Amino acid sequence: MSNWRDNIRLVEPYVPGEQPDFPDMVKLNTNENPYPPSPKVFKAIKDFDADTLKLYPDPSLHLLVDAIAKNYGIEDNQVFTGIGSDDVLAIAFMTFFNSKKPILFPDITYSFYSVWAKLFKIPYKSPELDKDFMIKAKDYYSDNGGIVIANPNAPTGISQSEDFLIDIIEHNRDVIVIIDEAYVDFCGKSALHLTKRYDNVLVVQTCSKSRSLAGMRIGYAMGNPELIKAMDDVRLSFNSYPMTRLSIAVGKAAMEDADYYKETTKKIIETREWTKKELKRLGFTFGDSETNFIFAVHSSFKAEYIFRKLKEKHIFVRHFNSPRIDNYLRISIGTQEQMQYFITELEKILMK
Amino acid sequence: MSNWRDNIRLVEPYVPGEQPDFPDMVKLNTNENPYPPSPKVFKAIKDFDADTLKLYPDPSLHLLVDAIAKNYGIEDNQVFTGIGSDDVLAIAFMTFFNSKKPILFPDITYSFYSVWAKLFKIPYKSPELDKDFMIKAKDYYSDNGGIVIANPNAPTGISQSEDFLIDIIEHNRDVIVIIDEAYVDFCGKSALHLTKRYDNVLVVQTCSKSRSLAGMRIGYAMGNPELIKAMDDVRLSFNSYPMTRLSIAVGKAAMEDADYYKETTKKIIETREWTKKELKRLGFTFGDSETNFIFAVHSSFKAEYIFRKLKEKHIFVRHFNSPRIDNYLRISIGTQEQMQYFITELEKILMK
Numbered sequence: 034m035s036n037w038r039d040n041i042r043l044v045e046p047y048v049p050g051e052q053p054d055f056p057d058m059v060k061l062n063t064n065e066n067p068y069p070p071s072p073k074v075f076k077a078i079k080d081f082d083a084d085t086l087k088l089y090p091d092p093s094l095h096l097l098v099d100a101i102a103k104n105y106g107i108e109d110n111q112v113f114t115g116i117g118s119d120d121v122l123a124i125a126f127m128t129f130f131n132s133k134k135p136i137l138f139p140d141i142t143y144s145f146y147s148v149w150a151k152l153f154k155i156p157y158k159s160p161e162l163d164k165d166f167m168i169k170a171k172d173y174y175s176d177n178g179g180i181v182i183a184n185p186n187a188p189t190g191i192s193q194s195e196d197f198l199i200d201i202i203e204h205n206r207d208v209i210v211i212i213d214e215a216y217v218d219f220c221g222k223s224a225l226h227l228t229k230r231y232d233n234v235l236v237v238q239t240c241s242k243s244r245s246l247a248g249m250r251i252g253y254a255m256g257n258p259e260l261i262k263a264m265d266d267v268r269l270s271f272n273s274y275p276m277t278r279l280s281i282a283v284g285k286a287a288m289e290d291a292d293y294y295k296e297t298t299k300k301i302i303e304t305r306e307w308t309k310k311e312l313k314r315l316g317f318t319f320g321d322s323e324t325n326f327i328f329a330v331h332s333s334f335k336a337e338y339i340f341r342k343l344k345e346k347h348i349f350v351r352h353f354n355s356p357r358i359d360n361y362l363r364i365s366i367g368t369q370e371q372m373q374y375f376i377t378e379l380e381k382i383l384m385k
Numbered sequence: 386m387s388n389w390r391d392n393i394r395l396v397e398p399y400v401p402g403e404q405p406d407f408p409d410m411v412k413l414n415t416n417e418n419p420y421p422p423s424p425k426v427f428k429a430i431k432d433f434d435a436d437t438l439k440l441y442p443d444p445s446l447h448l449l450v451d452a453i454a455k456n457y458g459i460e461d462n463q464v465f466t467g468i469g470s471d472d473v474l475a476i477a478f479m480t481f482f483n484s485k486k487p488i489l490f491p492d493i494t495y496s497f498y499s500v501w502a503k504l505f506k507i508p509y510k511s512p513e514l515d516k517d518f519m520i521k522a523k524d525y526y527s528d529n530g531g532i533v534i535a536n537p538n539a540p541t542g543i544s545q546s547e548d549f550l551i552d553i554i555e556h557n558r559d560v561i562v563i564i565d566e567a568y569v570d571f572c573g574k575s576a577l578h579l580t581k582r583y584d585n586v587l588v589v590q591t592c593s594k595s596r597s598l599a600g601m602r603i604g605y606a607m608g609n610p611e612l613i614k615a616m617d618d619v620r621l622s623f624n625s626y627p628m629t630r631l632s633i634a635v636g637k638a639a640m641e642d643a644d645y646y647k648e649t650t651k652k653i654i655e656t657r658e659w660t661k662k663e664l665k666r667l668g669f670t671f672g673d674s675e676t677n678f679i680f681a682v683h684s685s686f687k688a689e690y691i692f693r694k695l696k697e698k699h700i701f702v703r704h705f706n707s708p709r710i711d712n713y714l715r716i717s718i719g720t721q722e723q724m725q726y727f728i729t730e731l732e733k734i735l736m737k
Contacts, residue, residue, distance in 0.1 A: 036559040037585045040484040040530060041615045044622035052443055066439050075435040078631075083427040086600040086635070087418050089593075091404055116468065119624060132392040145623070152623050178392060207388035233389045241441075248438040248630035263393045270396035271497070271504050272471060278600035279430075279631045283438070 055347050059375055061365040062349040064187075064216075064326050066245040068297040068368070070287060074246070077286035081279060090278045092269065097281045100288035101253050105225060110258040113265060114284070116275060118215055118239035118252030122181075123149050125235060125254060128267045129209035130155045132178030136208075139168055141358060143183050143213065166191055166320050166328075174204045183213040185220055188353065188363045190322030198224055202231050209260070211235045218243035218298050219305070220323030225255055232257045242325060243298050244287045251276075251284040301325050305366045311376045312364075315383055326365045328358075334383060336360045342382045348375055407699045411727055413717040414701040416539075416568075416678050418597040420649040420720070422639060426598070429638035433631060442630045444621065449633045452640035453605050457577060462610040465617060466636070468627060470567055470591035470604030474533075475501050477587060477606060480619045481561040482507045484530030488560075491520055493710060495535050495565065518543055518672050518680075526556045535565040537572055540705065540715045542674030544572055547579075554583050561612070563587045570595035570650050571657070572675030577607055584609045594677060595650050596639045603628075603636040653677050657718045663728045664716075667735055678717045680710075686735060688712045694734040700727055 051062060069075075098112045105112075115121035126149045130136050135156040138146045142159075150157040160172035166189040173180055180201065185192040202210050212224045214236055228234045235256040240246040254264065268275060287294075305322065312319065312329055319329040331339065340352040340362060351363040366372065403414060421427075450464045457464075467473035478501045482488050487508040490498045494511075502509040512524035518541040525532055532553065537544040554562050564576045566588055580586050592603040606616065620627060639646075657674065664671065664681055671681040683691065692704040692714060703715040718724065 037481070037561050038611075040481060040560065042480050042483050042619055044618050052441065060440075063441055065441065068439065069436040070438050074438065078430060078433055078435050081430055083430050084421040086422050086426065087420065087597040088412075089404065089415055089417065089599040090602075117626065119626075123623065128394050129389070129392060131394050148623050208392065209389050245439040247441040247626075250442070250626060250629050266396050267394055271475065271500050274469065274471075274599075274602060277602050277629060277632060279635075280629060283631075 051349060053347075053349055058347040058349060059367060059371050060349050061367055061371070061375065062351045062363075063247075064242060064324070064363075064365045065247050066242060066297065066301070066325065067366075067371060068245055068300070070245040071290035071293040073286040073290045073293070074283055077282045078279070081282055085278055089274050090276060090281060092273050094276055094281060097251075097276070097284045097288075100285040104288045104291060105255065107255060108258070111228070111255055111261055113254040113261045114276065115252050115254075115268075116280075117241060117250040118213065118237050119145060120250070120275070121237055121252040121254050122146075122211070122213065123152075124264050124268050125209075125211055125237065126150065126155060127153055128264045129211075129235070129260075130179045132208070134176055134178035136179040136181065137173055137177045138181040139186065141166060141186075141189060142181075143187050143215075146181050162189075168193055168197070170197060170200055173201050177205070177208060179208045179211070180205055181211045181213060183215065184224070185216045185323045187216065187324070188326070188328050188351070188358070188361070189320055190216075190324040190326055190328050191320040192220055192222060192323045195222065195224065198227065202227065202234055206231070206233060209233050209235060211237060213237045215239050216242055216324035218294070219302060219325050222323070228256045232259065235260055240284060240287055244294055245297065246283065246287055249280055249283050251280055251287075300369070301366050304369045304372050307369070308364070308366060308372045308376070315376070315380060326363050328361050328363050330361050331383075336362045339379070339382060343378065346378050348378055403701060405699070405701055410699040410701060411719060411723050412701050413719055413723070413727065414703045414715075415599075416594060416676075416715075416717045417599050418594060418649065418653070418677065419718075419723060420597055420652070422597040423642035423645040425638040425642045425645070426635055429634045430631070433634055437630055441626050442628060442633060444625050446628055446633060449603075449628070449636045449640075452637040456640045456643055457607065459577075459607060460610070463580070463607055463613055465606040465613045466628065467604050467606075467620075468632075469593060469602040470565065470589050471497060472602070472627070473589050473604040473606050474498075474563070474565065475504075476616050476620050477561075477563055477589065478502065478507060479505055480616045481563075481587070481612075482531045484560070486528055486530035488531040488533065489525055489529045490533040491538065493518060493538075493541060494533075495539050495567075498533050514541070520545055520549070522549060522552055525553050529557070529560060531560045531563070532557055533563045533565060535567065536576070537568045537675045539568065539676070540678070540680050540703070540710070540713070541672055542568075542676040542678055542680050543672040544574060544675045547574065547576065550576055550579065554579065554586055558583070558585060561585050561587060563589060565589045567591050567594055568676035570646070571654060571677050574675075580608045584611065587612055592636060592639055596646055597649065598635065598639055601632055601635050603632055603639075652721070653718050656721045656724050659721070660716070660718060660724050660728070667728070667732060678715050680713050680715050682713050683735075688714045691731070691734060695730065698730050700730055
């Protein structure tokens with residue numbers, strides 16, 4: 034028995050959300066967008082000159098950064114891009130959370146915050162959401178090393194108001210406040226304008242949800258140039274060429290077709306509101322989702338039972354076996370047709 | 386003045402190799418391949434269904450892993466893939482180097498080894514190469530936390546023999562020995578077969594050099610299934626979807642066209658040998674490169690002077706301002722035509 038095993042890093046085993054692949058499936062389990070990416074993305078790939086792949090990508094990611102900046106009416110030096118918002122958030126954690134005081138984020142929120150905190154040995158505390166899954170502001174007034182708020186929050190789907198965010202920021206001017214807006218396009222209440230007023234606020238968004246590009250892994254952070262430069266410096270210190278040439282081309286094309294994505298986002302919001310009514314009719318309760326998913330609990334049926342029965346019909350939703358939320362289902366919003374089929378099959382399950 | 390600045394991570398500023406972009410340039414500074422990727426790569430991109438980008442990639446990267454395994458005649462569970470060999474090596478460092486003893490790698494080698502060691506707080510020592518840039522085996526007999534050997538080494542271009550590697554491995558059965566084979570296809574002396582004999586050896590390769598895919602960021606590690614699983618576990622613990630759907634499709638296509646890459650590699654080797662003769666004629670000396678670059682010093686002209694003069698002609702080579710190697714130029718091998726032009730212009734500079 035060799036001793037090299039003694040030095041292998043021990044990690045908590047992680048099981049990613051199922052990626053089933055049945056031709057007839059309805060996949061409502063990973064908050065993907067049911068609509069295709071912009072026609073400009075299709076064109077960017079068709080027109081891509083594969084010969085250029087022999088060269089390394091531009092380390093400054095200039096073309097992509099520039100397209101994002103233009104889309105939001107900000108400057109290039111206010112934009113950092115990465116391999117999905119996961120990569121962007123991980124680098125933000127590394128860059129900004131080097132205090133001995135704990136960083137703060139809610140107990141029920143995106144599960145990777147605690148993963149990165151552990152990975153980078155950042156102390157953290159997770160104050161409990163209230164019974165309606167809202168953040169209690171006073172939990173974030175105490176001395177801390179930084180704050181992360183997903184807004185709208187996941188997996189609850191619920192937003193906090195702008196006044197609430199300002200209150201949190203005003204109480205925490207000495208640390209970085211990250212606002213993770215992965216789902217913000219489904220409510221339209223971005224805190225981006227607050228980055229002008231507050232130099233300690235970083236807003237993180239992604240092309241994976243409203244821009245139908247989960248398969249392309251493109252995320253970005255926006256904030257004051259000093260924050261962006263700090264993140265660039267940290268990344269370049271250990272990784273010269275993070276994004277592929279195709280990611281740059283595809284991300285740029287997506288950013289240049291805001292009109293297309295406004296249309297698909299509008300359709301998803303309409304379907305979400307329709308789905309809410311139907312779920313209420315079937316006996317579900319849930320917070321008022323402003324995302325592309327609904328986090329719902331049934332008055333009499335167990336979540337695990339419904340989850341299993343839906344799966345038998347190749348309808349996939351998400352069920353978390355975690356404290357406080359183990360009786361909830363997270364249902365991504367598909368097309369109107371998919372959701373009608375989902376509701377019909379769900380109704381059959383609940384009738385039995 | 387806000388205090389959030391106190392918690393920003395301080396990093397050593399890093400300047401990546403120049404990525405100039407002149408229509409007439411001869412770019413011999415970042416060891417890229419002068420030939421286009423395989424026609425199968427062009428086809429994979431043209432045929433790619435952009436609609437699938439709305440879905441997350443397969444977290445197991447199955448199609449790419451399987452194509453790599455087939456190409457090398459090994460099993461899927463012996464292959465780990467990542468975003469360039471930089472990503473693969475960084476994850477290997479995190480996974481295997483958790484001892485309190487220092488890991489060992491030469492003083493002159495790939496510059497990112499020490500960067501990752503610092504990043505992950507891994508103690509390390511860098512024994513000096515001898516005056517001919519060869520590794521002194523006995524430096525690697527001492528108690529240590531792991532070993533990393535680039536073979537062929539960069540930026541020297543020189544290989545150690547298989548007997549040498551076996552000696553190092555035999556002396557270090559209790560730690561992981563990483564053999565970084567980024568340039569191995571230009572000498573054909575892979576240590577891959579040693580991973581069968583030694584369960585503590587990990588071989589790392591890349592699609593960036595011999596496979597003309599620097600712009601696609603695809604690297605891989607091969608070794609016994611226990612090592613691969615440990616790396617998979619570490620990665621999945623903090624990143625569910627590391628590679629884009631296009632990376633998977635492009636990498637698979639490249640792996641399925643070994644014949645094409647044998648041809649382009651052969652051409653590069655022929656041009657390298659021609660370039661060696663010409664450089665000798667012009668008064669350069671260098672170790673016997675087995676890579677797609679030559680690391681050369683001139684008998685009378687300073688490297689920095691030649692570097693600057695070439696740059697004026699839009700010919701880009703690499704000059705490192707580091708101890709012991711600051712009078713060397715690292716010259717990537719381009720096409721035969723590019724190298725003829727390079728030699729002609731170089732001769733003019735040296736004649737003046």
